[in-house]
Amino acid sequence: MPVVVDPDPAAVGNLLEAMPDGAHGIDSPDRLTAWLGEHTDEYLVLLGPHLDLDLALATCETLRTGRPTISVVLARDSIDAGLLARAMKAGARDVVPDDDLDAVAAAANRAHQLHVALRGPVGVAHRGKVVTVFSPKGGVGKTTMAVNLALSLADRGARRVCLVDLDLAFGDVAITLQLFPSHTIEHAVGAEDTLDASMVGPLLTRHQESVMVLAAPSQPDVRERITPGLVARVLATLRETFDWVVVDTAPAFDEPTLAALDETDECVVVATLDVPTLKNVRVALETLDVLGIARGHRHLLLNRADEAVGIGPEKVEAILGLAVATQVATSVDIAAATNAGTPIVCGKPDHPSSAAIRDLAAQLAGQPAVPAGAGSEEQAAPVAGRRFRIRR
Ligand SMILES: Nc1ncnc2c1ncn2[C@@H]1O[C@H](COP(=O)(O)OP(=O)(O)OP(=O)(O)O)[C@@H](O)[C@H]1O
Numbered sequence: 296m297p298v299v300v301d302p303d304p305a306a307v308g309n310l311l312e313a314m315p316d317g318a319h320g321i322d323s324p325d326r327l328t329a330w331l332g333e334h335t336d337e338y339l340v341l342l343g344p345h346l347d348l349d350l351a352l353a354t355c356e357t358l359r360t361g362r363p364t365i366s367v368v369l370a371r372d373s374i375d376a377g378l379l380a381r382a383m384k385a386g387a388r389d390v391v392p393d394d395d396l397d398a399v400a401a402a403a404n405r406a407h408q409l410h411v412a413l414r415g416p417v418g419v420a421h422r423g424k425v426v427t428v429f430s431p432k433g434g435v436g437k438t439t440m441a442v443n444l445a446l447s448l449a450d451r452g453a454r455r456v457c458l459v460d461l462d463l464a465f466g467d468v469a470i471t472l473q474l475f476p477s478h479t480i481e482h483a484v485g486a487e488d489t490l491d492a493s494m495v496g497p498l499l500t501r502h503q504e505s506v507m508v509l510a511a512p513s514q515p516d517v518r519e520r521i522t523p524g525l526v527a528r529v530l531a532t533l534r535e536t537f538d539w540v541v542v543d544t545a546p547a548f549d550e551p552t553l554a555a556l557d558e559t560d561e562c563v564v565v566a567t568l569d570v571p572t573l574k575n576v577r578v579a580l581e582t583l584d585v586l587g588i589a590r591g592h593r594h595l596l597l598n599r600a601d602e603a604v605g606i607g608p609e610k611v612e613a614i615l616g617l618a619v620a621t622q623v624a625t626s627v628d629i630a631a632a633t634n635a636g637t638p639i640v641c642g643k644p645d646h647p648s649s650a651a652i653r654d655l656a657a658q659l660a661g662q663p664a665v666p667a668g669a670g671s672e673e674q675a676a677p678v679a680g681r682r683f684r685i686r687r
């Protein structure tokens with residue numbers, strides 16, 4: 296899918312309007328390299344007007360020899376013969392005015408035609424993964440972890456991630472990210488049988504860190520109109536274009552949650568170190584067993600995993616029969632980050648909690664863990680980021 300590169304989020308949003316459904320936006324050529332590493336079938340890179348021209352031309356030059364099947368298009372605010380000559384020499388396929396969206400769309404179309412001619416029209420259907428963040432208990436940190444996990448999986452634009460707020464009555468994903476959505480899942484009501492990528496795209500709100508959000512309705516009573524069939528269709532549609540679909544849920548086995556769990560590839564179960572929560576999580580895991588959901592694909596996230604409460608991670612693993620995938624200590628920085636609207640993995644990437652969440656993202660993505668920034672004094676915190684396995 297085409298990728299737009301520009302440091303200005305407004306320019307990215309504008310240029311994406313001219314791109315086909317599923318196009319992606321990132322803020323720097325540095326993240327472009329990461330994106331192309333994950334997406335070997337990429338066919339179009341659109342370099343936006345706020346990129347320094349020399350950097351844009353250097354990027355063209357690198358792709359010309361490194362990835363010759365990719366069409367590189369420059370969108371600039373002023374175009375003259377000198378620029379055209381330099382762009383063509385560097386290997387750009389097109390140079391278009393950034394404010395002429397028809398010209399941008401036509402360039403994208405030409406790139407797609409070339410792609411089809413080179414590779415043929417038959418491609419393997421894209422199937423991203425759905426990861427549901429779930430806990431039967433309220434207030435344990437599901438939303439906080441879902442938001443930070445989505446941002447970690449996105450890896451600043453290297454992967455395309457959609458975060459879906461399925462806490463349909465009281466969802467707070469949008470406010471946690473300081474987004475003000477003009478559309479929500481409410482606008483898909485009635486589209487159980489017809490929803491496709493072109494319909495769901497306009498319902499998403501873009502976060503500056505390249506994550507798209509499908510927000511919960513603004514009024515709680517709308518929940519009644521969102522059927523399990525619609526939830527299933529929304530998630531199935533989103534996984535056609537996104538690499539990861541992260542789902543935040545309400546603290547219950549309600550119908551939308553069950554529909555999401557049915558579509559789920561990986562389930563992140565959030566628990567805290569208190570007996571009532573552990574009892575309820577255990578019952579929930581047994582229910583998932585009965586329903587045959589995500590067996591072998593469950594990841595236990597211990598939140599507020601502080602040592603002084605009398606229950607340690609080994610005991611939790613014994614109670615739940617599930618290895619702790621990652622644990623996050625209680626930290627005032629997490630609550631402060633939520634209140635500031637800048638999730639901790641963005642605001643404090645070197646914080647141990649950020650490292651612990653990135654570690655979970657790396658486990659999900661099947662990659663080695665990314666170490667936290669060396670030398671941070673916060674890394675001395677005793678529990679975050681440690682891993683435990685059940686001893687048999
Ligand atoms: N490890 C932590 N340390 C400190 N504060 C935390 C931690 N995890 C979550 N919080 C805070 O706890 C509050 C509740 O978290 P959150 O909204 O993520 O829980 P939730 O499980 O989604 O709740 P609900 O069930 O109501 O949807 C938030 O203010 C959040 O900032």
Ligand SMILES: [Mg+2]
Binds near residue numbers: 467
């Ligand atoms: Mg929540």
